[in-house]
Amino acid sequence: xxxxxxxxxxxxxxxxxxxxxxxxxxxxxxxxxxxxxxxxxxxxxxxxxxxxxxxxxxxxxxxxxxxxxxxxxxxxxxxxxxxxxxxxxxxxxxxxxxxxxxxxxxxxxxxxxxxxxxxxxxxxxxxxxxxxxxxxxxxxxxxxxxxxxxxxxxxxxxxxxxxxxxxxxxxxxxxxxxx
Numbered sequence: 531x532x533x534x535x536x537x538x539x540x541x542x543x544x545x546x547x548x549x550x551x552x553x554x555x556x557x558x559x560x561x562x563x564x565x566x567x568x569x570x571x572x573x574x575x576x577x578x579x580x581x582x583x584x585x586x587x588x589x590x591x592x593x594x595x596x597x598x599x600x601x602x603x604x605x606x607x608x609x610x611x612x613x614x615x616x617x618x619x620x621x622x623x624x625x626x627x628x629x630x631x632x633x634x635x636x637x638x639x640x641x642x643x644x645x646x647x648x649x650x651x652x653x654x655x656x657x658x659x660x661x662x663x664x665x666x667x668x669x670x671x672x673x674x675x676x677x678x679x680x681x682x683x684x685x686x687x688x689x690x691x692x693x694x695x696x697x698x699x700x701x702x703x704x705x706x707x708x709x
Contacts, residue, residue, distance in 0.1 A: 537577040538675045544569035545679045552690040556650050560597035563645070564590055577673065580625040582634040585618050589638050596645050606646045614642045633667040636660075651694050654687050661687065 544566040551562035567590035574583035592614050599606045622635030637660035644656035661684045668677035 533576055533578075537573045540569045540573035540576065541676055541679050544573065545683060548683055549686040552654060552686055553693075554650075556648070556653070557597065557600050559650060559653070560593050560600055560645070564593040564597060567593060573676070577676075579634070579671065579673075581622055581627070581631045582667070584621050584625065585634055585638045588614070588617055588621065589641060592638075592642055593645060605648070608646070611639075611642055611646060615639045618642075628671070630667050630670045633663045637663040637667075651691065654691050654694075658684060658687055 547562045547566035547569070551559045551566070554562065567586050571583050571586035571590060574580075574586055592610070595610070596606050618635050618638045622631060625631070626635075640660040640663075641657065644653050644660070647653050647656065661680055665677050665680045665684070668674070668680060
């Protein structure tokens with residue numbers, strides 16, 4: 531029971547950080563994602579979900595690396611996507627406990643691709659699918675609280691996308707001024 535509570539607290543902290551990240555520019559987004567991965571990875575390891583936990587810590591190194599490229603306003607080299615994909619697949623094959631663990635192998639690959647994109651709106655759209663995959667993974671592994679937290683993350687992504695388009699429309703069509 532203590533394990534479950536610790537896992538959920540760590541996941542909750544990660545969720546708050548991740549939700550904030552979707553409303554930030556790409557550099558700040560990557561910083562929040564890096565720190566959140568520490569909490570998510572710890573939550574998965576505490577709940578003994580090895581594939582998800584290890585892959586999340588690998589994702590932490592990925593987001594930190596991508597941050598350094600973004601900080602210098604450089605495009606992230608494409609070769610990082612296959613390198614990280616091979617790492618995720620290898621970890622998945624070594625620690626696979628159930629068929630549902632495949633979702634925790636595929637989702638970080640999609641995350642890697644998404645985070646390599648330049649425009650945050652495209653990143654946000656792309657992150658819906660891997661988050662949905664994690665909801666499914668959590669449900670089938672009876673991590674219901676984590677499934678709810680990942681579901682909240684999807685809602686936050688949709689809200690951030692909606693706000694982007696609302697702001698874009700407001701900029702394109704400013705309200706008339708009274709003169």
